[in-house]
Amino acid sequence: MKRIILFSSIFLLLISACTPTPPTEPPTGTQPPIEALNPDAPQIATLPSGTLEGFPTPPSVSEPPADQIIIAEEARALYRTEQGSLLVEFLDDDLLHFEYSGPAVRPDVEENIFTSPMVAKTDYAGPAVFETSPEGILRTRSLEVQVDASLCLRATDITRQPPLTLTRLCPNKIERNRKSFFFTPESFTHIYGLGQQFTTPNQPDGDWAGKVRFPGDDYGNAMVGWNGGAAGNTQFSVAYFTGASTENYALFLDNASAQQWDFRDPQAWKISAVGPGIRFYLMAGADLPDLRADYLEITGRPPVPPKKMFGLWVSEYGFDNWGELDEKLSSLRANRFPVDGFVLDLQWFGGIQSDSDNTRMGSLTWDLSNFPSPAAKIDTLRDQGVGIMTIEESYIGKNLPEHRDLESRGYLVERCEGCEAVYLTENPWWGKGGMLDWSDTQGAAYWHDLKREPLIEAGVIGHWTDLGEPELYSLTSWYTGIPEPYAESHIHPDTHNLYNFLWSQSIYDGYLRNQRDQRPFILSRSGAPGSQRLGVAMWSGDVGSNLTTLATQMNNQMHMSYAGMDYYGSDVGGFHRGALDGNLDRMYTRWFGNAALLEIPLRPHTENLCNCKETAPDRIGSQESNLFNLRLRYSLVPYLYSLAHRAYRYGEPVYPPLAFYYQSDPQTHAIGQTKLIGRNLLVYTVPDYATYPRQVYLPAGQWINFYTDEWHASQGGYLEAMQVEEEDLFRLPLFARAGAIIPQMWVDEQTMNVFGQRLDGSTRDELILRVYAHPSKSEFTLFEDDGVTTAYQRGEVRSTRVTQQLFSGQAVVRVEPAQGSYAGAPAERPLVVRLSTAMPLGITQVLVNGEELPRFASQAELDQAESGWLLLAENVVFAKSARDSVDQAREFVFRYQ
Numbered sequence: 001m002k003r004i005i006l007f008s009s010i011f012l013l014l015i016s017a018c019t020p021t022p023p024t025e026p027p028t029g030t031q032p033p034i035e036a037l038n039p040d041a042p043q044i045a046t047l048p049s050g051t052l053e054g055f056p057t058p059p060s061v062s063e064p065p066a067d068q069i070i071i072a073e074e075a076r077a078l079y080r081t082e083q084g085s086l087l088v089e090f091l092d093d094d095l096l097h098f099e100y101s102g103p104a105v106r107p108d109v110e111e112n113i114f115t116s117p118m119v120a121k122t123d124y125a126g127p128a129v130f131e132t133s134p135e136g137i138l139r140t141r142s143l144e145v146q147v148d149a150s151l152c153l154r155a156t157d158i159t160r161q162p163p164l165t166l167t168r169l170c171p172n173k174i175e176r177n178r179k180s181f182f183f184t185p186e187s188f189t190h191i192y193g194l195g196q197q198f199t200t201p202n203q204p205d206g207d208w209a210g211k212v213r214f215p216g217d218d219y220g221n222a223m224v225g226w227n228g229g230a231a232g233n234t235q236f237s238v239a240y241f242t243g244a245s246t247e248n249y250a251l252f253l254d255n256a257s258a259q260q261w262d263f264r265d266p267q268a269w270k271i272s273a274v275g276p277g278i279r280f281y282l283m284a285g286a287d288l289p290d291l292r293a294d295y296l297e298i299t300g301r302p303p304v305p306p307k308k309m310f311g312l313w314v315s316e317y318g319f320d321n322w323g324e325l326d327e328k329l330s331s332l333r334a335n336r337f338p339v340d341g342f343v344l345d346l347q348w349f350g351g352i353q354s355d356s357d358n359t360r361m362g363s364l365t366w367d368l369s370n371f372p373s374p375a376a377k378i379d380t381l382r383d384q385g386v387g388i389m390t391i392e393e394s395y396i397g398k399n400l401p402e403h404r405d406l407e408s409r410g411y412l413v414e415r416c417e418g419c420e421a422v423y424l425t426e427n428p429w430w431g432k433g434g435m436l437d438w439s440d441t442q443g444a445a446y447w448h449d450l451k452r453e454p455l456i457e458a459g460v461i462g463h464w465t466d467l468g469e470p471e472l473y474s475l476t477s478w479y480t481g482i483p484e485p486y487a488e489s490h491i492h493p494d495t496h497n498l499y500n501f502l503w504s505q506s507i508y509d510g511y512l513r514n515q516r517d518q519r520p521f522i523l524s525r526s527g528a529p530g531s532q533r534l535g536v537a538m539w540s541g542d543v544g545s546n547l548t549t550l551a552t553q554m555n556n557q558m559h560m561s562y563a564g565m566d567y568y569g570s571d572v573g574g575f576h577r578g579a580l581d582g583n584l585d586r587m588y589t590r591w592f593g594n595a596a597l598l599e600i601p602l603r604p605h606t607e608n609l610c611n612c613k614e615t616a617p618d619r620i621g622s623q624e625s626n627l628f629n630l631r632l633r634y635s636l637v638p639y640l641y642s643l644a645h646r647a648y649r650y651g652e653p654v655y656p657p658l659a660f661y662y663q664s665d666p667q668t669h670a671i672g673q674t675k676l677i678g679r680n681l682l683v684y685t686v687p688d689y690a691t692y693p694r695q696v697y698l699p700a701g702q703w704i705n706f707y708t709d710e711w712h713a714s715q716g717g718y719l720e721a722m723q724v725e726e727e728d729l730f731r732l733p734l735f736a737r738a739g740a741i742i743p744q745m746w747v748d749e750q751t752m753n754v755f756g757q758r759l760d761g762s763t764r765d766e767l768i769l770r771v772y773a774h775p776s777k778s779e780f781t782l783f784e785d786d787g788v789t790t791a792y793q794r795g796e797v798r799s800t801r802v803t804q805q806l807f808s809g810q811a812v813v814r815v816e817p818a819q820g821s822y823a824g825a826p827a828e829r830p831l832v833v834r835l836s837t838a839m840p841l842g843i844t845q846v847l848v849n850g851e852e853l854p855r856f857a858s859q860a861e862l863d864q865a866e867s868g869w870l871l872l873a874e875n876v877v878f879a880k881s882a883r884d885s886v887d888q889a890r891e892f893v894f895r896y897q
Contacts, residue, residue, distance in 0.1 A: 068136060068147070069109050075130040077138060078109035079147050084174040086151045089113055091124035094142035094284040095294060096155065101277035102175040113279055114485035116254050117498060117505070118530040120300035142284055157249065157284045166249040166284065180272040188241040190669045191263055192657070193250075193562040195236035196540060201227045204554035204673040204687060208239070213261040220258035220497040221469040221526045227552075228544030228579025234526050235259060235497055236563035238295050240288060245664045250291040252281040252298060256482075256497040256528060274493070277485065288660050289652070296564050296651035300533025304644045305567060305600065306461055306519045307787030308387050309537070310637050311340030311754040312630060315605040316615045317575075318345035321370035322377055328616050329386060333759065335618040336749040337627060338634050341387035343464060343603060348390055352430045359431025362396035362403070364451040378459035385753040389462030389523065390455060394470060394503060398423065398433040411443030412436060413477045417490070422474045435473070438502035439495055440480035448510035456516060463507055468500030468526040500526040508534040517789040523601070529564065537567035537600060545574025545606070546581035550591050551687035557598065558657040558672040566647050566654040569599030573620070575606055577613060582689050589621035593730050594685050596629040598655055598675065600640070625730040631747045632731075637754045638743040638767070638782060643678045645783035645797070654678065662699040665716050671697060680740035680780070681706070684733040686724045693721040694733060702738035704772050704836060707731070709876050711738075711838040738838070739778035741802050742770040755787065766830040766880065771813050773806040773837045785822045796822040800886070811835060811894040818886040832880040833892045840874035841896035848881045848892055
């Protein structure tokens with residue numbers, strides 16, 4: 001391959017890397033604790049620009065550069081100094097991949113940079129343009145990169161006028177195993193992403209500027225005691241940086257070691273991580289949607305969850321037998337609450353025995369005395385519109401036959417290669433025993449086929465993976481290993497943050513290997529970048545039952561959305577009721593109302609070994625409020641499900657932060673309490689007990705109260721006096737954007753689940769389109785599929801494009817012919833359009849495909865008719881057309897004076 005050498009000198013003799021011997025004692029020096037892990041540690045002193053230790057001043061023009069080799073046709077460059085090397089490759093015009101390594105590593109400029117299992121895409125075509133200057137500057141159509149003698153990398157976005165310096169990133173002592181990097185803030189003032197870390201109780205707002213993103217422990221992901229509960233700290237190593245208007249870029253650190261991102265110093269931010277080589281992706285782009293789409297291209301977009309996961313799932317620790325579940329289901333049905341599933345905790349396989357080798361932990365075999373005939377029972381529940389999700393753990397009781405089997409095969413985590421399995425006895429709340437090695441792909445496949453396949457065959461539709469940080473581990477462990485570019489790593493520190501990721505991958509791969517057409521769905525307490533592509537939803541851990549925790553959950557949800565986790569939730573109502581900070585019923589009502597609009601799945605859960613606590617929303621809190629909020633959630637399922645398809649197809653967020661689409665509005669930048677649902681709905685969350693009216697920030701534009709159809713024109717400001725509780729009904733302030741088209745399903749007291757099954761056996765299959773008429777033409781595409789299988793990935797999906805526009809004298813809503821189909825797709829259905837306008841229009845006539853509809857005076861009369869229309873309010877008209885083929889376009893024309 002041709003090499004273009006721009007600068008040359010005698011290359012330094014580099015020391016070859018050696019494969020370390022797996023430790024038999026807790027490692028010392030392998031991965032020292034993160035500096036300043038204690039949040040109370042002294043703050044970094046602020047020094048003059050360019051004088052921080054390890055942050056070299058830019059060299060003078062006369063200073064010799066680092067040794068440099070450039071391969072132009074591969075858009076790749078290698079730089080070497082005595083301290084180490086920097087390998088740079090452009091994957092696209094606006095996507096830079098680079099790796100810093102110490103002197104013990106000799107990277108090859110002719111080879112691609114290594115990628116971890118977190119990365120999904122490695123087959124980039126390269127930039128359309130790649131140029132080099134005599135000064136050694138690398139340039140594409142979007143980025144300009146310059147590397148100096150200290151291996152400092154300066155990146156500039158040259159699509160901006162004037163060109164925008166993104167950062168200058170400098171290595172600090174990269175010859176060490178723990179490496180750190182200083183990088184300049186430049187003009188960027190806000191930072192998002194980096195996963196979940198519960199910081200300040202009762203604080204839904206704020207970004208990472210001026211703060212430190214600490215790992216959960218010295219090795220990364222962990223459950224941390226916090227605010228009366230145990231909250232998850234999960235590292236998703238992607239950060240987005242924004243400044244004025246749409247100035248932005250993002251960094252993704254493709255490294256699974258425990259990291260610390262320190263943004264306290266206003267002149268030099270700092271990242272620290274461990275490894276022989278530290279790999280970064282730098283993304284430039286027009287705006288935050290561009291950056292997030294690039295990140296999801298690297299790590300993978302989320303598949304569409306099973307449709308039932310958009311409904312209510314009732315959970316507790318724990319359901320002791322089928323009878324308890326049946327009794328809860330009967331109560332929900334009697335009180336007319338829709339429900340889609342139940343989640344079974346440890347009791348389904350017989351529970352645990354603390355501090356004992358005889359625990360049932362990890363057996364993953366039905367306790368047939370309490371859960372007899374599981375396949376038949378699950379089949380009966382399916383007929384009743386209800387699914388089952390079961391918990392599973394990675395820990396295996398010492399005296400279980402499964403432990404003996406796995407140990408004999410070498411599929412448990414071992415003390416050294418070929419040695420006995422690690423025996424975990426510390427904090428033995430679940431018992432004592434061994435731990436599955438998910439880095440062993442052969443063992444992971446064996447366990448899937450042995451334990452999960454029978455569950456899937458019996459009808460289980462979700463896998464709840466718990467304790468996957470992992471919660472308990474031994475530092476003397478030996479793992480089969482994650483392949484690294486310079487050595488094969490077997491020690492725990494290098495596996496810790498990938499443990500739950502690999503666990504999830506074993507499920508995802510098992511479905512593929514066994515040619516299961518059922519969609520995999522995984523509910524996890526931990527994960528890593530890329531978990532989303534495996535069908536993972538995350539929840540925040542065993543949090544305390546207090547609204548100050550819920551408020552901080554809202555802040556985490558904002559950062560998790562940037563990190564690519566569209567499906568992120570909580571133990572609704574809190575797991576630890578001992579942390580209650582007010583009235584239990586009011587706490588649950590508020591939490592449930594917030595979660596009903598924002599969490600997938602919607603899963604109330606608590607510790608209930610005493611069988612004296614409730615989680616089902618018909619038994620705790622305000623039944624009226626819970627029912628209202630749950631039915632609102634179900635009515636929005638067609639909209640949410642379409643957003644899930646957009647997330648899968650285009651990498652768009654399901655629950656974007658407010659700043660995501662309103663980046664140019666500086667008032668949105670740190671708001672976590674107000675959120676978007678897709679592009680067209682805005683919700684103000686209420687994670688507190690207060691009943692006073694709220695101030696809700698509305699970005700510039702017209703916004704419509706979802707409940708009252710009041711239109712509000714905003715220049716970017718606060719709407720006063722928004723009620724959150726009226727006549728004991730709690731509901732979140734919810735607004736639609738002018739021009740929005742919101743598809744809905746019919747929900748009433750007969751609705752059983754998201755598929756529209758009904759208690760009385762009747763059918764309501766009309767498509768309801770909630771339209772907010774506006775002079776600017778807008779559109780929305782409804783996506784539908786069978787809701788169960790992966791056939792949508794093979795093209796078995798139906799899309800229906802809907803447009804609206806308000807003209808002088810008429811408003812037009814057009815439903816295009818459906819494109820595509822799927823098994824069980826309806827061939828025809830009625831259409832309902834609920835049109836809201838900014839002012840009373842004096843509607844005089846409604847036509848569908850040129851035929852006038854009859855007008856009715858009441859909803860009852862219209863319900864009895866095949867088609868027609870009526871005014872619901874001065875500015876709201878309700879019209880429905882007769883059942884017709886979905887292949888037929890239908891155009892609603894609303895004429896007014």
